[in-house]
Amino acid sequence: MPCMADDSRTFSAPKGTxxxxxxxxxxxxRLTRLAMDxxxxxxxxxxxxxxxxxxxxxxxxxxxASEVVTKQMYTFADRGGxxxxxxxxxxxxxxxxxxxxxxxxxxxPVKVAYGQAMFRYERPQKGRTRQHLQxxxxxxxxxxxxLDAEIIELSHRFIREAGLEPVLLLNSIGHExxxxxxxxxxxxxxxxxxxxxxxxxxxxxxIETNPLRTFDSKERRTVEVMQDAPLLSDHxxxxxxxxxxxxxxxxxxxxxxxQLEPRLVRGLDYYTxxxxxxxxxxxxxxxxxxxxxxxxGLSEALGGPRLPGIGFGLGLDRxxxxxxxxxxKSEMTEGAVHVYVVALGGPAQRAxxxxxxxxxxxxxxxDLDLAGRSMKGQMKDASRSGARWxxxxxxxxxxxxxxxxxDLRSSEQRTVALAEVPAAVRS
RNA sequence: GCGGCCGUAGCUCAGCCUGGUAGAGCACCCGGUUGUGGUCCGGGAUGUCGCGGGUUCAAGUCCCGUCGGUCGCCCCA
Numbered sequence: 001m002p003c004m005a006d007d008s009r010t011f012s013a014p015k016g017t018x019x020x021x022x023x024x025x026x027x028x029x030r031l032t033r034l035a036m037d038x039x040x041x042x043x044x045x046x047x048x049x050x051x052x053x054x055x056x057x058x059x060x061x062x063x064x065a066s067e068v069v070t071k072q073m074y075t076f077a078d079r080g081g082x083x084x085x086x087x088x089x090x091x092x093x094x095x096x097x098x099x100x101x102x103x104x105x106x107x108x109p110v111k112v113a114y115g116q117a118m119f120r121y122e123r124p125q126k127g128r129t130r131q132h133l134q135x136x137x138x139x140x141x142x143x144x145x146x147l148d149a150e151i152i153e154l155s156h157r158f159i160r161e162a163g164l165e166p167v168l169l170l171n172s173i174g175h176e177x178x179x180x181x182x183x184x185x186x187x188x189x190x191x192x193x194x195x196x197x198x199x200x201x202x203x204x205x206x207i208e209t210n211p212l213r214t215f216d217s218k219e220r221r222t223v224e225v226m227q228d229a230p231l232l233s234d235h236x237x238x239x240x241x242x243x244x245x246x247x248x249x250x251x252x253x254x255x256x257x258x259q260l261e262p263r264l265v266r267g268l269d270y271y272t273x274x275x276x277x278x279x280x281x282x283x284x285x286x287x288x289x290x291x292x293x294x295x296x297g298l299s300e301a302l303g304g305p306r307l308p309g310i311g312f313g314l315g316l317d318r319x320x321x322x323x324x325x326x327x328x329k330s331e332m333t334e335g336a337v338h339v340y341v342v343a344l345g346g347p348a349q350r351a352x353x354x355x356x357x358x359x360x361x362x363x364x365x366x367d368l369d370l371a372g373r374s375m376k377g378q379m380k381d382a383s384r385s386g387a388r389w390x391x392x393x394x395x396x397x398x399x400x401x402x403x404x405x406x407d408l409r410s411s412e413q414r415t416v417a418l419a420e421v422p423a424a425v426r427s
Numbered sequence: 428g429c430g431g432c433c434g435u436a437g438c439u440c441a442g443c444c445u446g447g448u449a450g451a452g453c454a455c456c457c458g459g460u461u462g463u464g465g466u467c468c469g470g471g472a473u474g475u476c477g478c479g480g481g482u483u484c485a486a487g488u489c490c491c492g493u494c495g496g497u498c499g500c501c502c503c504a
Contacts, residue, residue, distance in 0.1 A: 067502050267503055290504055315504030379464035
């Protein structure tokens with residue numbers, strides 16, 4: 001692959017970014033539309049937030065202890081000296097927008113959906129780039145466990161509709177209170193201290209900073225120790241347990257299969273209670289195509305009122321990657337061109353452009369050759385374009401006000417009046 | 428931030444070990460048909476062999492550096 005970063009004549013895309021080119025770009029567009037349409041059918045309206053925010057939003061929202069904030073943010077100072085950061089995740093910006101515009105004073109829950117790029121400064125590898133596209137939805141302003149179920153069912157259905165068979169992992173991580181998660185963290189820290197000498201050194205450091213994350217470790221020694229670690233699910237408060245049971249039974253009602261995963265921990269600090277993650281194969285070292293959870297304390301962390309909510313984010317890049325692995329036929333090559341207008345001779349080109357334009361104005365996909373190809377070349381290009389019909393305009397046809405209409409599937413050809421072409425190709 | 432592998436035509440890659448004038452397939456364009464595609468046949472264009480330095484009469488090939496890609500660790504969608 002030519003890389004010309006140090007060549008003065010050409011450029012390459014920045015490290016960790018990529019271009020999405022035809023024909024693959026069709027699949028991306030289709031998936032994004034499918035997501036936003038499905039979310040809309042469930043009452044989630046589109047929202048668009050800025051590509052960058054005040055750095056402080058993520059520090060306070062996502063959490064200073066999280067890896068995303070400490071190591072992975074694209075932070076820069078603008079000309080006014082403000083510290084800004086390219087959006088690394090979608091939920092904090094949405095909550096900020098809700099609070100800024102007082103949407104929480106309207107009907108609740110606020111239900112919004114997005115399809116936007118996220119930026120994280122990481123070492124690229126399979127399924128991980130520095131800019132990736134996520135589709136997601138947020139339901140803000142309700143504690144009802146049925147909202148959890150609604151959100152989870154929606155994300156689950158989208159992944160399946162996209163063509164994957166995900167495993168849904170479900171857990172509750174309780175809420176921030178001595179009677180619940182904080183109490184548990186003391187128990188867990190105690191346990192980790194006791195076994196500190198058996199942990200991998202990197203995990204030993206996390207006892208102080210973020211003990212929950214030791215459950216994520218892939219170090220064999222740590223994993224073995226964690227087999228016997230006390231589980232959060234055994235220590236959450238009654239209210240959280242009840243909430244979780246409601247979510248689980250509602251999901252069962254809806255026919256959504258899930259797997260309880262008491263060790264599931266997610267990387268963003270704002271999560272409370274319900275957390276979930278979707279896993280599929282074929283992603284290399286990565287295995288999650290998406291996830292989400294409740295963030296009942298996020299609004300208050302940002303200085304707003306108590307405003308519980310839940311949402312999810314799904315990585316389009318990983319979904320596309322996993323799809324390629326299923327061997328799912330990529331019928332993504334077909335564009336929207338239905339008619340290809342073949343022009344014979346320079347003067348005919350003008351008539352061909354006119355006809356193609358008329359067809360487009362009538363809502364019919366049409367293309368033509370403006371590169372000066374031979375007739376054979378144009379017919380080949382017509383075939384390549386995926387068009388069903390070829391309309392041939394030569395001197396004879398123009399003189400008579402007709403066109404030769406060829407069905408590219410059956411190879412049948414007939415002559416029709418020029419004005420009747422749109423009607424003829426509609427059938 | 429750390430480690431493995433890889434940079435040769437638009438794409439996939441051979442050539443590198445054993446230094447001697449740059450190759451294949453696919454794709455693209457033209458022709459085989461006074462105006463007819465998807466098959467077939469013939470022809471054609473295309474490369475600072477990632478970049479910089481070193482060794483040598485001679486470097487795509489050997490050595491050093493560098494940039495990039497890729498996969499993994501960490502973490503996450």
